[in-house]
Amino acid sequence: MAFLPVISANSRRRSVEGVAAACSASRRLAVRTRAVGENGGEEADQVEEEQSMQNLDAIPTVSYPGPVAPKDFEPPEPKTFQPYPDMLVDTLLGSIGSVARAGTGFVVSGYSASIQDGKLVEESKTLPTARPELPLELYEFESCPFCRKVREALNILDLDFYVYPCPKDGQRFRPQLVEMGGKSMFPYLVDPNTTFAGYESDDIIKYLFETYADGTVPLALNLGAVTTVSSGLATLARMAKGSKRAPKVVYPERPLIYWGYEPSPFCKVVRERLCEYEIPYLCKTTSRGSRKRLEMQDNLGLFQVPYLEDPNTGLALFESKYILKYLDDVYGPNAENAVDELPADVALVKS
Missing domain, CATH: 3.40.30.10 (Glutaredoxin)
Known part of the structure; x- marks a missing residue:
């Protein structure tokens, strides 16, 4: 089962800063691309590709895997007012x-x-x-x-x-x-x-x-x-x-x-x-x-x-x-991915 990434407030802030830096770099790239493009299109494409790879490297990733569904899980049949x-x-x-x-x-x-x-x-x-x-x-x-x-x-x-x-x-x-x-x-x-x-x-x-x-x-x-x-x-x-x-x-x-x-x-x-x-x-x-x-x-x-x-x-x-x-x-304590300390990259997403 696939899980969405868990991102903490600090990670989000780093991510936003990374994306902002990437966007700023892209704006600089656009200017440079146009300038180089006047002299030769091939060089402009190469600069754009190199800058795109740098932008991807600037975006942080997260690692905490989170909960794992039990294998072969079958929900129990509900039984009204029947204590075990x-x-x-x-x-x-x-x-x-x-x-x-x-x-x-x-x-x-x-x-x-x-x-x-x-x-x-x-x-x-x-x-x-x-x-x-x-x-x-x-x-x-x-x-x-x-x-x-x-x-x-x-x-x-x-x-x-x-x-x-x-x-x-x-x-x-x-x-x-x-x-x-x-x-x-x-x-x-x-x-x-x-x-x-x-x-x-x-x-x-x-x-x-x-x-x-x-x-x-x-x-x-x-x-x-x-x-x-x-x-x-x-x-x-x-x-x-x-x-x-x-x-x-x-x-x-x-x-x-x-x-x-x-x-x-x-x-x-x-x-x-x-x-x-x-x-x-x-x-x-x-x-x-x-x-x-x-x-x-x-x-x-x-x-x-x-x-x-x-x-x-x-x-x-x-x-x-x-x-x-x-x-x-x-x-619980014996579950897969259980940890004794809060990972730095855990946050709460309500929607």
């Missing part, structure tokens, strides 16, 4: 956190359910039809209780967002956050649709509900220390998984696409692994009442989460157990 025996403990521990948070994020704001033509119809009666043009951007790590509050708010508001995982010892997005915001503190939200960018979970939540709803913050997100403590219990139940970077990882060029919702224990274990491997992803929130549930149903013939799409390998799959294995095989 070896995943039972993880599922139960993940459920404790959801209970501690009283299922916050399970439904969207203004949730309504009705029976129409013999079918259950779930929707929001209050969220605006228009959605942000661009996904929001969240710098966080999975086990942080303050980050969980913000993720819950984003789920309630049915907002899609890019997650840039910043686990302890993270090398990709933690330094980037310090460069952007001035300190390594989480969560940090950027809204490319407005001018908002900031720390502090309560400030972020207030901004989100004022901008994308009627301004009323749900009680479950507005209880101060009670909210923080209950979010912390969710972290303790999972023994802080999703808080530290794995010793070696494979860095993808493009963000993965993750479909899920915050309280689901099946989804939580996937987010933990994505964080530990520093894998950026677009979070497609699917709380009850989200229109994206119907979108998945229309596109795939069923609704089930978690669901993961990987544009780096062209693969997609359901089932948390097999998603975890896929992430281990492609991005």
